[in-house]
Amino acid sequence: MESYSLLFSSSQGAGLLSGFQRLRSDRRMCDVVLETGGVSFPCHRALLASSSEYFWALFGESTVERLAPTVSLPALTPRGLDIILDFLYSGWLSLSPLTLPIVLETARYLQVHEAVSICDRFLNDGLSLNTCCCYANLAECHALPEALAASNQTITMEMAALLQDKREDLLELNIQSLTAVLEAEEIPGVKEAELVRLALDWLEVNGPLPLVRSNLLLSRLRFGLVTPSDLAILSHAHPAMATPLMRSHVTRALEYHGQGAARPIRQSRQTTLRSSANHVLLVGGGVNPDSPDQEVLTFDLKNRKWSSLAPNLPRLLKNHCVCCVGGFLFVIGGEEVVGGTEEGGKTLTTTTTNQVWRYDPRFACWEEVESMLETRAQFTCCVVDDVIYAIGGQHPRADTHTSMASVEFYNMTAGVWRRATPLPRPLYGHASAVLGQALFVSGGIPGHQGCHQGGSRGDQRGSSKELLFLDLGVGGKTWETRAPMSIARFRHHMATVAGSIYALLGMYEPFCDIERYDSLADHWTRLRPLLIGSFSYGLAVTASGTLLLFGGRKWMDGQEVTVKSVLEYDREKDRWKEICQLPRPLCGSECTLLALPN
Structure with missing residues (x-):
């Protein structure tokens, strides 16, 4: 058998994309036009199908769109589609906190998995006091578990500042994130009564919820860390606190406060500080x-x-x-x-x-x-x-x-x-x-x-x-x-x-x-x-x-x-x-x- 060598050119892939980008810019050899929001994008079927599972299925052998000159994508925005097409043709993804939502939505819709991964990394790297609530909602909406966990952790650590300066962001938070935050063992600088008020305000803005979901949320609170006087006020602050389960939680908390000398040996999760022996x-x-x-x-x-x-x-x-x-x-x-x-x-x-x-x-x-x-x-x-x-x-x-x-x-x-x-x-x-x-x-x-x-x-x-x-x-x-x-x-x-x-x-x-x-x-x-x-x-x-x-x-x-x-x-x-x-x-x-x- 004749011997041979197999050599790889690292520049071939980049050159191929550059060639397609030039063809697209000059509108040459384009065989399909994508249309959304009244804006047209001439493209190449072969590149789209090789880069996106959505287009691979769309241009399959038995679909109506296989040879259609124009394909309408009404679920997408022109800005989001433009950025994703630029990524498919160049390998570069343009992202900012403002464009991240539409880019992530477009990438998920078109099943451009590499773009989704880049958005995931961008989201993790950009977490801050100003972005954590928005990014948690994005991560939950688009099923990004690692980014969601990181966002929830940032919200937990920044809760004191969020309650003071970004309360509206907290009230727009998805219920999965709010539940996870209230489950946390450490929430620095925040009294439990403030968390109870936040949860009740959130229910006021986002309710009414099914009884099971509101109970699930409120059960994450530690009523034993709230003073009896505050408990008396908060227990009547929202109809969700009147359910049998919530009444039992409040009753147990009041009983704990009345234990006197026995309180140290009557500990439960409801009475344990959100802190380690630190x-x-x-x-x-x-x-x-x-x-x-x-x-x-x-x-x-x-x-x-x-x-x-x-x-x-x-x-x-x-x-x-x-x-x-x-x-x-x-x-x-x-x-x-x-x-x-x-x-x-x-x-x-x-x-x-x-x-x-x-x-x-x-x-x-x-x-x-x-x-x-x-x-x-x-x-x-x-x-x-x-x-x-x-x-x-x-x-x-x-x-x-x-x-x-x-x-x-x-x-x-x-x-x-x-x-x-x-x-x-x-x-x-x-x-x-x-x-x-x-x-x-x-x-x-x-x-x-x-x-x-x-x-x-x-x-x-x-x-x-x-x-x-x-x-x-x-x-x-x-x-x-x-x-x-x-x-x-x-x-x-x-x-x-x-x-x-x-x-x-x-x-x-x-x-x-x-x-x-x-x-x-x-x-x-x-x-x-x-x-x-x-x-x-x-x-x-x-x-x-x-x-x-x-x-x-x-x-x-x-x-x-x-x-x-x-x-x-x-x-x-x-x-x-x-x-x-x-x-x-x-x-x-x-x-x-x-x-x-x-």
């Missing part, structure tokens, strides 16, 4: 460990930006505990610091408290809930299955502070604190962690050794290495001992990450040691020490398992100083690095993750 809250603490601030700092994990929670913490607290249940922040016990004046100078007094404060980010308000059975400071708290446990600590007695073995838990259904299995011995300055349904408590100073105010390093001799274990899954009747830590710790932190428990730093460890506990092997492993570490720091564990250490105090030039550093721990590399700094030096803060409105 902020670390730094509660209490200050530049001086004895002079805490009421400001609660918030750290946005995504943007690494700082802001302040509003309103401020109701009390000046130190040696307290914080935790999060059901999207609510709880601030528990500690020492309340009260400032006064005496002979022209400022004096501070502290009182150990059993008060519990709850912050609801849905409505940005603090509320005092049931107080603990005992006053506590330098204790620890943790959450198991939405139950808060307060463990050990100190309370005042006569002229000193006495360490405690008592444990109590908060029953949110009844709104009361109840006693639990006490520790084997009094303990304060300890740390706790939760793994499954088990409580782990480590370190601290046992016994009745009086008040500890953080003096010399010699106090370390009273610290403990002990690790205690209480299995709540089998009733939690007896505390057991597990393998002790490799070093005694006091006022340290523990954190559970990826099935392991980490014990970090502390007040008197000379080398800032870190170790990891394997509960299955009952074994501790020493990790690389944080040589620039600190004490009285805040610790948070992100949803991805990252450990973050905020501020604290360290020794510098023979004295304690408060620092601004924010450190992140890389568990894979066993390494810490500074990722940013606090707005100001800070020590004594307690940290937790909380979802806040964006």
